[in-house]
Amino acid sequence: MGIRNTVRDYWRLLNQPAKYLSLGVLTLGGFVAGILFWGGFNTAMEFTNTEQFCISCHEMEMKPYQELKPTIHYTNRSGVRAECADCHVPHDWTFKVARKMEASKEVWGWIFGTINTHEKYEARRRELAEREWARLKANDSLECRNCHNFEYMDFTEQAPRARMMHASSLATGEATCIDCHKGIAHRLPDMTGVSAWQQAARHFENEDN
Known part of the structure; x- marks a missing residue:
């Protein structure tokens, strides 16, 4: 009842x-x-995660997209291509929303033409790159790891220097993808004063010699 x-x-x-x-x-x-x-x-x-949306503004189509096209992330033997959101937007819904809120300030920059010319873009390239590197460093290169996994890497198929660096990173956990793979999809800014980059560059140069 x-x-x-x-x-x-x-x-x-x-x-x-x-x-x-x-x-x-x-x-x-x-x-x-x-x-x-x-x-x-x-x-x-x-x-807003689609490539069509990302390159709909002149600033993105003019520079980042054109720099991506010659790279292996755009064209490769397997035909698997990474789009803008794959590298710059977290896949997890909660972090995706937070990233969208953070990126909303880019609309402000677009309205006021912060990087709407070649000269303006180049002047801020270092600042833009360092901001994205810091984000990837903070989340342990999460967007990279959504596609690349140490467990499935065949180290024997890698060049000696890549095999050494990946094995060291896997063993110590001190480095993350973006520490070594800066410039893999977009042209690097002037790297003067970036000590970690200079150390890695000297190491690779010595190994090649």
Whole structure:
């Protein structure tokens, strides 16, 4: 009887008229509106992850996209291509939303033409690159690891210096992908004063010699 009375009470509550509509209709309407909003929100967010959207502004199409096209991330023997969001947007939904909120300030830069010319872009290339390197360093190169996994790497197929660096990173956990793979998809800025880069460059130069 208690359950029956509870169900009856809820039914009366939902059937109780509001000023113009019953509470049940309002609840159902709110539920449907929530679904539509959620679906629209996710659709819009996923659209902003597409390459079409990323290069729709002149600044991105002019520089980063053109620099990506000659690289192995764009064209390779397997035909698996990384798009902008694969490297610059986390795949996990929570972190993806946070990244979108952080990137919203880029709209401000677009409105005021912060990097809308070749000269402006080159002047800020180092700043833009370091900001992205720091983000990847902080999350242990998460976007890289979404596709590349040490467990599935055949070290015997790698060049000696790459095999050594990957084995060392796997053993110590001190380095992450972006520490060595700066400039893999876009042209490097002036690296003067970047000691870690200079050390790696000297190491590779000595090994090649």
